[in-house]
Amino acid sequence: MAIAPLSSSKLSASNSKSQSCDAVIIDGKQVAADVIESVKSRRAMADIVPGLAVILVGNNAASSVYVRNKSAKAEECGFASQQFDLPVDTSEQEVLELINSLNNDTNIHGILVQLPLPKQIDSHQVIQSIAPEKDVDGFHYLNTGKLTTGDTNDALVPCTPAGSIQLIKSVMGASELSGKHAVVVGRSNIVGKPMASLLLQENCTVTVIHSRTNNPGEICRQADIVVAAVGIPNFIKEDWIKQGAVVIDVGINRITTDEGKTKLVGDVDFENVRSKVSAITPVPGGVGPMTISMLMQNTLDAAIRGKSLITKES
Numbered sequence: 050m051a052i053a054p055l056s057s058s059k060l061s062a063s064n065s066k067s068q069s070c071d072a073v074i075i076d077g078k079q080v081a082a083d084v085i086e087s088v089k090s091r092r093a094m095a096d097i098v099p100g101l102a103v104i105l106v107g108n109n110a111a112s113s114v115y116v117r118n119k120s121a122k123a124e125e126c127g128f129a130s131q132q133f134d135l136p137v138d139t140s141e142q143e144v145l146e147l148i149n150s151l152n153n154d155t156n157i158h159g160i161l162v163q164l165p166l167p168k169q170i171d172s173h174q175v176i177q178s179i180a181p182e183k184d185v186d187g188f189h190y191l192n193t194g195k196l197t198t199g200d201t202n203d204a205l206v207p208c209t210p211a212g213s214i215q216l217i218k219s220v221m222g223a224s225e226l227s228g229k230h231a232v233v234v235g236r237s238n239i240v241g242k243p244m245a246s247l248l249l250q251e252n253c254t255v256t257v258i259h260s261r262t263n264n265p266g267e268i269c270r271q272a273d274i275v276v277a278a279v280g281i282p283n284f285i286k287e288d289w290i291k292q293g294a295v296v297i298d299v300g301i302n303r304i305t306t307d308e309g310k311t312k313l314v315g316d317v318d319f320e321n322v323r324s325k326v327s328a329i330t331p332v333p334g335g336v337g338p339m340t341i342s343m344l345m346q347n348t349l350d351a352a353i354r355g356k357s358l359i360t361k362e363s
């Protein structure tokens with residue numbers, strides 16, 4: 050798999066079907082590994098042990114794997130990780146009490162609650178109860194507000210959109226990004242909305258399309274950059290994509306093949322779209338691995354900020 054900066058001529062190619070590009074398949078695993086190496090060396094230089102608390106409620110199989118991977122990656126980075134596995138019938142009050150105690154624990158710099166939560170728990174209440182400076186998922190109002198207003202110096206930015214921007218930057222320089230038309234497909238609080246804010250900050254012209262958008266294909270076809278985050282397997286077809294576009298696929302959908310096997314696919318019809326684009330992320334191995342790397346980066350940033358606050362106060 051190649052990771053290479055693209056020339057602007059490739060990215061501004063016209064919407065002609067006859068043109069075919071040799072698409073760069075963006076290697077998310079490699080970019081994610083580079084982020085981890087940087088986290089490890091910054092942590093060693095700062096001489097701190099960031100504390101990460103990961104809360105899992107219930108036994109959703111995919112969530113259990115993600116949480117295990119987060120804890121393992123934290124240990125690999127030299128963090129102290131604490132994992133809280135709570136039974137599926139845990140009440141909202143019990144989760145709030147645990148978060149309250151972690152908010153007051155000076156050894157903990159990052160707290161995250163794995164989503165989705167069981168239906169008796171209001172995820173909104175839970176997320177807003179996390180101290181904003183420890184909200185390493187970047188979902189608290191204070192962090193989303195900072196991101197939306199462009200005050201990102203000390204904001205914690207949601208991991209998947211932050212990772213997606215990094216992947217875009219692995220094939221496009223900042224000056225190339227500026228002025229591009231980016232279309233975000235999906236308007237979730239976790240991906241679509243923060244993604245739009247990050248792209249705006251890169252001086253893109255941003256359109257968010259969603260389930261109620263009229264003529265979504267027509268809008269998507271105008272995009273230089275497409276970020277797909279709808280959660281519908283192979284939703285984005287070849288005729289929605291402009292020749293030479295950069296396509297970031299955030300979808301992680303488990304489907305059963307005709308042979309009865311389970312397979313992971315994205316929101317983009319990868320096999321048919323890849324011949325048309327200048328760069329595209331695969332699923333698996335694209336955005337997914339970036340999510341955990343950016344979480345480690347956020348946790349380290351939170352710990353470094355926490356340490357400098359303590360130093361200033363003392």
Ligand SMILES: Nc1nc2c(c(=O)[nH]1)N[C@@H](CN(C=O)c1ccc(C(=O)N[C@@H](CCC(=O)O)C(=O)O)cc1)CN2
Nearest residue numbers: 115161162163164165186208333334335337338340341
């Ligand atoms: N509190 C949070 N909950 C959830 C988040 C989040 O950022 N914070 N995001 C997703 C799940 N997620 C992390 O939590 C996550 C998803 C996917 C991957 C990943 O590495 N995917 C691999 C494939 C792995 C597989 O086989 O399932 C890939 O795409 O290559 C990492 C993290 C929802 N919940």
